[in-house]
Amino acid sequence: MKNQKGLGRNQFIMIFFAFSFGMILSNLLDQQRSQKPIASDAPLFIYKGIDKNIEDLSSDMKADLDKLEIQKHDLLERAALKQHLYQYAHDKGLSLDEAGDEIFKFTLPSEEQVNRFYQDNAEKINKPFFEVRELIHQQLKLQQIKQAKQKVLSHLIVQGDLAILPVN
Numbered sequence: 001m002k003n004q005k006g007l008g009r010n011q012f013i014m015i016f017f018a019f020s021f022g023m024i025l026s027n028l029l030d031q032q033r034s035q036k037p038i039a040s041d042a043p044l045f046i047y048k049g050i051d052k053n054i055e056d057l058s059s060d061m062k063a064d065l066d067k068l069e070i071q072k073h074d075l076l077e078r079a080a081l082k083q084h085l086y087q088y089a090h091d092k093g094l095s096l097d098e099a100g101d102e103i104f105k106f107t108l109p110s111e112e113q114v115n116r117f118y119q120d121n122a123e124k125i126n127k128p129f130f131e132v133r134e135l136i137h138q139q140l141k142l143q144q145i146k147q148a149k150q151k152v153l154s155h156l157i158v159q160g161d162l163a164i165l166p167v168n
Contacts, residue, residue, distance in 0.1 A: 041053075044056075044057070044065075073164065076164045077149075077153055077164065080153070080156070080162050080164065081149060081152060081153065084103070084152065084156060084161075084162075085099055085100060085103060088102070088103055103152055104145070104148040104149065104152060105148060106144040106145060106147070106148040107144070108141060108144075109137055109140035109141055109144065113140055114133060114136050114137050114140065115129075117136050117140060118132065118133070118136055
């Protein structure tokens with residue numbers, strides 16, 4: 001009985017410190033955000049004392065920077081999904097595989113879907129069905145996985161549980 005009281009008090013103390021730390025971190029991030037210039041106005045680098053912005057880059061460098069931004073956003077989405085998976089598994093007392101099955105619900109493409117895709121795109125594919133069947137199956141599977149991930153991300157954003165912030 002005494003052990004349960006101590007455990008409750010320890011949990012309360014940990015929750016209190018976690019809450020306090022969260023409030024401090026939130027305040028610091030808010031202060032930092034208000035002090036930083038808007039990302040689009042911020043210089044990318046300074047060369048010989050002159051601020052260089054995105055407008056100063058060549059078209060190929062702008063394209064590379066855009067690709068990098070997309071990669072960064074994709075990485076942050078994956079990190080958010082991973083965090084959500086770990087939290088869900090912990091909260092529900094599940095293994096990561098079980099949690100993943102519950103969160104990212106999708107079904108494998110049926111043979112009918114594979115056949116339909118091939119028939120709809122036979123002219124573009126220009127190969128016999130038996131050569132591309134497995135590739136089509138894999139592609140349809142990847143599409144369904146991507147849709148399941150987007151559905152989870154959208155749900156988290158709508159609920160206010162996720163916001164991917166710009167990193168300057």
